[in-house]
Amino acid sequence: MATLRDRKKLKLDTNFKQIILWISLVLIVIFFLVPIIWQVLTSVKLNEDISAIPTIYFPTRFTFRHYLELFERRPxxxxxxxxxxxxxxxxxxxxxxxxxxxxxxxxxxxxxxxxxxxxxxxxxxxxxxxxxxxxxxxxxxxxxxxxxxxxxxxxxxxxxxxxxxxxxxxxxxxxxxxxxxxxxxxxxxxxxxxxxxxxxxxxxxxxxxxxxxxxxxxxxxxxxxxxxxxxxxxxxxxxxxxxxxxxxxxxYGSIAAATILGTLxxxxxxxxxxxxxxxxxxxxxxxx
Amino acid sequence: MNKNSIVSKERLTGWLLLIPALLVLSLVFIYPIARAFWLSLLTENLGNQLQPEFSGLANYSRMLGDGRFWQSMGNTTIFTVISVILELILGLGIALVLNQSFRGRGIVRTITIIPWALPTAVMGLAWAWIFNDQYGVVNDILQRLGLIDLGINWLGSPTLAMTALIIADVWKTTPFISIILLAGLQSIPQDLYEAYAMDGANVWQSFSKITLPLLMPQILIALLFRFAQAFGVFDLIQVMTGGGPAGTTETVSIYIYSTVMRYLDFGYGAALIVVTFLLLITAVAIVSWFLNRLKVS
The missing domain is CATH 1.10.3720.10 (MetI-like)
Structure with missing residues (x-):
């Protein structure tokens, strides 16, 4: 019986370890990617959406104006x-x-x-x-x-x-x-x-x-x-x-677009x- | 041809291969530092129409009474100590996680390198946008959580600006530390842990008795690199706060840059460079000494 309980405990331990592992992985990925993803989202938002309060996280309207402006107004x-x-x-x-x-x-x-x-x-x-x-x-x-x-x-x-x-x-x-x-x-x-x-x-x-x-x-x-x-x-x-x-x-939109293009x-x-x-x-x- | 002449011929070729690189290194690293030592003994600023005059140690005695210099030293110390400690702890944690085996490990490892590879100046802008007082996402999240009523002026208030800078720096440079520490972790033989676990050691014991001591060389190397880089931090601060508000995030490097480029005070700027250089070298010497002792034992 003791062995069975040990095995159960061991299984619980590994499950617990797995959960901790996956939580930390998710946190790591979020921490490292979110600033970049935020720039991507900002770069395709309309100006009104960029300066909207409260913040619009996932835009429903998209534009490539900011990208085009980098080439039209700037070299x-x-x-x-x-x-x-x-x-x-x-x-x-x-x-x-x-x-x-x-x-x-x-x-x-x-x-x-x-x-x-x-x-x-x-x-x-x-x-x-x-x-x-x-x-x-x-x-x-x-x-x-x-x-x-x-x-x-x-x-x-x-x-x-x-x-x-x-x-x-x-x-x-x-x-x-x-x-x-x-x-x-x-x-x-x-x-x-x-x-x-x-x-x-x-x-x-x-x-x-x-x-x-x-x-x-x-x-x-x-x-x-x-x-x-x-x-x-x-x-x-x-x-x-x-x-x-x-x-x-x-x-902000142009800066975000420049960030994406320049780091691509x-x-x-x-x-x-x-x-x-x-x-x-x-x-x-x-x-x- | 006897053996001696073969050796000396090899040496001649060796120098031939080495000297071009050494010349470029001397031009870009040694000359500017040596030149700063000399310039720091001159007064060359707008006060004397940029006509260099020898003034001995006048620039150094001016530094002693220069509150802005001491403030910038204090800011540099705060920034360096806090960001490097945070990066070491986080970097070690991430390295430990990435050292486990799990599905998709390659992808996660790739993601962790990305911040390291991106230009600091550009990502500084991204972080300034995140901490923006009007439209910044940090303020929006805090407001939604009900923690604040009005948007905080992150980059416009002293302590918060420093906090924002440190967070951005941690984001950017923790990957470097994780890469170095992960390599160290992978070189620790697995059977060491198994043998120790047989003796009934728990996770914490095996971490403090095996992982930490065996990882110490990598930790010190990462510390050395990060310390030197954080001490000379420029891009991030120049882009995010420019040293403001009211000089509360002005580090020595920002002060040096404005002394030279804005106030055109070359002699004093050179003296600041010399002092920063000497402080850095001293600190590096201390860490290297520890590193050497560790390698011997």
Whole structure:
């Protein structure tokens, strides 16, 4: 009999655990999704419905005006193009500079490599607000204001530490025999990197590239400071600066539409590459 | 060719591979900080037509008597401490939940990453809309529940504005902590729990005796990253409150930015940068020391 009661208790326990689990799951999903869903709903509401009191949660009338206005009244396509351009180019640059550096720091036993690695780790913790003044001076001195390079170079740099750390953890897992065999075959290091290691590194490069792309797309303070010409602005700055004709006339619908359009590429990246993003982040943060 | 020359040739190639990255890093990270140290010794503002003059430590002594600086330090501390603690607790909870096996786990994990991936500045706008005093959904819910009669001016009153900022920050950055902690949880061998459960340990005991100690390195790493980011928080506050009302949510980073960009006081701005940098480095050094001790033991 005792065993039966135990079993009943156990079943009750697991049921209880299941209920707690599902309640917390529902809460987690609501907490993380609701602000986004709210923006989606706001973006398709008519202006009267947006400013209705009490709040209309699920609109019965829909409009795409707010989306259209972004393209009619603003160069929103240009904003997307600017963001895409600086993010893609800085990602490519970052991988091109970062992977060889990561390889050198993994395999080539350079003197002082520990100091360099420690430096790279510390640098990842610097808030960008500590850097913008010095960079602003350079940008002014070289005449790079309102030039994509004023964003591409800093974006490459802020993503280099992560790239080096993630690629390094990848190279560490690679069997060394392969490189030894290549060397016996007479390969020099650089041709070996390009012809043998590069194809094998592709998955790691994709993982790293997704992360660097996201960070570049989201950067705000440099874009706010170094780019003042409207047609060259990136998504975060352009969205933050969407204003109405007066201080009180804030175009909530357009802001919501801009939020959805400007974050859509990132949401798609997350949906497609969830696993890689997690891998990359943990390799960059934990193994470093 | 002897072995020595092969090694030195490899080294030469190594430096060749490394130096371009190091140059870019130095240009964007080292130079601006070093430059701030130098600029902080100069007076360069509208008072002297932006003609730099050497003034020793004048900027630093000015800082001692600058109430706005101390207020911004206080705000930064409050924001950092509260948001990081909340994020750690929530992040750990979420990681524990996501570590269970259930149907649809992949989807929930994907959803938890989404806030992390979105631009802070843009989502700050979304949160400002949620906390809007007239049409905000928070006020509407509170009114429907009968908790308040009139809409609250969330972003316009000191404590509430800080609360709204912290909630938005928790939303945005808890995912990062959960990702790091989940990876740590997955690396804890399952048989450890089984052996401990055989000895009659309950859930809480196995959590405090196995999970927490083994997760400590990940917790400290997440803490380190989040601390540094929260200490330098800029995008969220600039977009949601701009540091207002009356400077009650102005963090050091917002103060630095207005000192440079609005008041064009470059020398003083540089001094603020130097002090923030030194504080950050000190804090990072302390946490890294703990982390190292943990790794050794």
């Amino acid at each position: 929103f396509l240009l904003y997307i193009f600017n963001s895409a351009l600086v993010s893609i180019i800085s990602t490519i640059l970052c991988l091109t500079l970062g992977s060889p550096a990561a390889y050198a720091l993994t395999r080539l036993k350079l003197p002082g490599e520990n100091v360099i690695l420690a430096g790279i780790l510390i640098v990842t913790l610097f808030p960008y607000v500590l850097l913008f003044l010095g960079l602003l001076e350079i940008v002014k001195a070289v005449g790079l204001g309102n030039n994509y390079l004023a964003l591409i170079i800093p974006y490459t740099a802020i993503n280099l530490p992560l790239t080096i750390l993630v690629m390094r953890s990848f190279f560490q897992q690679l069997p060394k025999d392969l490189e030894d065999a290549a060397k016996i075959d007479g390969y020099k290091i650089i041709p070996m990197l390009i012809e043998i290691l590069l194809p094998m590194t592709l998955p790691a490069l994709v993982t790293t590239g997704i992360l660097t792309f996201i960070f570049a797309w989201n950067e705000y303070i440099f874009a706010l400071t170094f780019i003042t010409r409207d047609t060259m602005k990136t998504i975060p700055v352009a969205t933050a600066q969407l204003g109405g004709s007066t201080l009180w006339d804030i175009p 590429p990132l949401v798609i990246l997350v949906l497609v590459f969830q696993r890689r993003i997690v891998q990359g982040l943990t390799a960059g943060a934990v193994k470093g």
